[in-house]
Amino acid sequence: MTLEKLTKRFGATVAVDGLDVEIRPGRVTGFLGPNGAGKSTTMRMILDLDRPTSGRALLDGRSYSAYEWPLRHVGALLEAGAVHPGRTGRNHLLAMARSNAIPVRRVDEVLELAGLGGSARKRAGAYSMGMRQRLGIAGALLGDPPVVVLDEPVNGLDPDGVRWIRGLMRGLAAEGRTVFVSSHLLSEMQVTADHLIVIGRGRLLADAPLAEIVAGHASLEDAYYQLTDGSVLS
Amino acid sequence: MTRLRAAIGAEWTKLWTTRTVWWALLSALVLMAAGAGQYALYAGNGDLPASVFRDGLVPAGSIAVLALSFAQLAFLALAMLAMTSEFSTGTIRSSLTWVPARGRLLLAKCAVVAAVTFVTGVVAGLLGSLVARPLLDDLGTSAGVLTQSLKIGLYLAVLGILAVGLGAALRGPVLTLVVLLLLIVVVPPLLQVPDIAVLNAVADAMPGVAGNHFLEGDSPLVGLAIVSAWAIAAVLAGRAVLQRRDA
Ligand SMILES: Nc1ncnc2c1ncn2[C@@H]1O[C@H](COP(=O)(O)OP(=O)(O)OP(=O)(O)O)[C@@H](O)[C@H]1O
Numbered sequence: 168m169t170l171e172k173l174t175k176r177f178g179a180t181v182a183v184d185g186l187d188v189e190i191r192p193g194r195v196t197g198f199l200g201p202n203g204a205g206k207s208t209t210m211r212m213i214l215d216l217d218r219p220t221s222g223r224a225l226l227d228g229r230s231y232s233a234y235e236w237p238l239r240h241v242g243a244l245l246e247a248g249a250v251h252p253g254r255t256g257r258n259h260l261l262a263m264a265r266s267n268a269i270p271v272r273r274v275d276e277v278l279e280l281a282g283l284g285g286s287a288r289k290r291a292g293a294y295s296m297g298m299r300q301r302l303g304i305a306g307a308l309l310g311d312p313p314v315v316v317l318d319e320p321v322n323g324l325d326p327d328g329v330r331w332i333r334g335l336m337r338g339l340a341a342e343g344r345t346v347f348v349s350s351h352l353l354s355e356m357q358v359t360a361d362h363l364i365v366i367g368r369g370r371l372l373a374d375a376p377l378a379e380i381v382a383g384h385a386s387l388e389d390a391y392y393q394l395t396d397g398s399v400l401s
Numbered sequence: 402m403t404r405l406r407a408a409i410g411a412e413w414t415k416l417w418t419t420r421t422v423w424w425a426l427l428s429a430l431v432l433m434a435a436g437a438g439q440y441a442l443y444a445g446n447g448d449l450p451a452s453v454f455r456d457g458l459v460p461a462g463s464i465a466v467l468a469l470s471f472a473q474l475a476f477l478a479l480a481m482l483a484m485t486s487e488f489s490t491g492t493i494r495s496s497l498t499w500v501p502a503r504g505r506l507l508l509a510k511c512a513v514v515a516a517v518t519f520v521t522g523v524v525a526g527l528l529g530s531l532v533a534r535p536l537l538d539d540l541g542t543s544a545g546v547l548t549q550s551l552k553i554g555l556y557l558a559v560l561g562i563l564a565v566g567l568g569a570a571l572r573g574p575v576l577t578l579v580v581l582l583l584l585i586v587v588v589p590p591l592l593q594v595p596d597i598a599v600l601n602a603v604a605d606a607m608p609g610v611a612g613n614h615f616l617e618g619d620s621p622l623v624g625l626a627i628v629s630a631w632a633i634a635a636v637l638a639g640r641a642v643l644q645r646r647d648a
C-alpha cells in the first residue's frame with residue numbers, strides 16, 4: 168500500500184499534508200499522532216470515502232474502487248463503525264457479504280471469531296461500545312482480505328478483547344498480510360507494531376521500525392512525546 | 402452485471418432488516434383502505450365529480466387512485482428513508498466501502514425500492530378497489546381494476562426512484578421530505594386554484610399531477626413520461642452529489 172503525496176484540505180485546515188509512505192505486508196504498521204493529526208482522514212482516503220485534494224492512495228498499484236470485490240482485498244474498521252442501530256449484527260454482515268459475493272457461512276465464522284456468536288441476533292443499537300467494535304472487526308475480516316486497515320480498534324474493548332486483537336493483528340501479519348492500525352495506546356502499540364508511522368498536523372514525523380524509534384528512549388511514550396512535541400492541538 | 406446483482410442483493414437485505422419498511426408498508430395499506438372507504442362513501446352521497454364516472458358508473462380502481470393521494474405519502478416515506486437513513490445513521494460510509502461505485506450503489510437502491518413499491522403498490526391498488534367495490538354498491542363497477550392497480554404500482558415505482566434520487570441529492574430526511582411534499586402535495590393545488598392556463602400547465606408538469614394524468618387522464622403516456630423525467634433527473638442529481646462529496 169502506497170500513499171503518494173496524499174493531501175486533504177477541509178477549507179482552511181490542512182488535515183493531511185503530502186504524506187508519502189509505503190506500508191508493507193507481513194508486519195503490523197502502527198499509525199500514531201495526536202488528536203486531529205489526520206489519521207482517520209488518511210484512512211478514509213485509502214478507502215475512497217474522502218477524495219484527496221491531491222496525491223493518491225494505491226493498493227498494489229490500484230485505487231480501492233478499482234477492485235472488483237474490494238472487501239476481499241481490503242478489510243477496514245472505521246472510527247464510527249457505521250452500523251444501522253435497528254439492524255442485527257448478523258444481518259449487517261449478511262448484507263455486507265452479499266455486496267461482495269462472499270459466502271454466507273463466512274458471516275458466522277467471523278461472528279464466532281469476534282466473540283459475537285451470542286449477540287449476533289441482537290439489534291446493533293443495543294450493543295455496548297466494545298461489542299460494536301467487535302462487529303466492526305468481524306466486518307473487516309469478512310472478505311479474508313490481504314490488507315487490513317483498523318482505526319483505533321482497541322477503543323472500548325475489555326482486557327480480553329485487547330489481548331484478542333493484539334494476537335489477531337500479529338497473526339494476520341504473520342500470514343503475510345498488510346496490517347495498518349491507528350491507536351493512541353502507546354503501550355499497546357509497543358507490543359504489537361513492527362513499524363511505526365507518526366504524523367502531526369497532517370505531516371509525516373517518522374516512518375521507521377519500532378525498535379529504531381524507541382532506541383535511546385525509556386519507552387515508546389517518551390519517544391512519541393519528543394516526536395510530536397509542537398504538533399499537539401492547543 | 403454480477404457486481405450490480407451483488408449490490409442489489411445487499412440493498413435487498415438492508416431494506417428488509419430494519420423495521421421502517423414494515424411500518425411504512427402497513428401505513429400505506431391502512432391509508433389506502435381507509436381512503437378508499439371514505440371516497441366510496443362520498444360517491445354514494447353523490448359528492449364525487451363527474452369525471453370519476455365511466456358510462457354512469459364509478460370504477461372501483463378510480464376510487465383506489467383517489468385514495469392514493471393519502472397512501473402515496475407512506476410509499477414516499479419508505480423510499481425516501483431507504484436513502485436518507487444512510488446519511489442520518491452514518492451507514493453511507495459502510496455502504497460505500499462495500500460498493501465504492503456511487504452510481505452502482507444508487508442504481509441498486511433504486512432497483513430494490515422500485516421493485517418493492519411496484520409490488521406493494523399493485524397490492525394496495527387491489528386492496529383499495531376491494532374495499533371500494535361493495536361500498537359503491539350498484540353505482541360501481543369492477544371493470545379495469547387489474548389494469549388500474551398495475552398502473553398504481555408503476556406510478557409508485559417511478560415515484561420511489563424519484564424519492565431515492567432526491568434523498569441522495571439532499572442527504573437529510575427532513576429536507577428531502579419537505580421538497581417531496583412541496584412538489585407533490587403542496588404546490589400543485591396552489592398553482593391550480595387561480596385556473597390560469599400557464600399556471601395549470603406548470604402544475605401539469607409537476608410529478609404528482611403528471612402521475613394523476615397517467616392514472617386517470619386522457620393522455621397517460623405523457624403523464625408517465627413526465628414523472629419518469631423527474632425520477633431520472635433526481636437520480637442524476639443524486640449520483641452527481643454522491644460522486645462529488647466526501648462520504
Ligand atoms: N469532514 C470534515 N470537515 C472538516 N474538517 C474535518 C473533517 N474531517 C476531519 N476534519 C479535520 O481534519 C483534521 C484531521 O482529523 P482526523 O479525524 O483525520 O484526525 P485523527 O488523527 O483521526 O484524530 P483522532 O486521534 O482524534 O481520531 C482535524 O483538524 C479535523 O478537524
Ligand SMILES: [Mg+2]
Pocket residue numbers: 206207208246318
Ligand atoms: Mg481519528
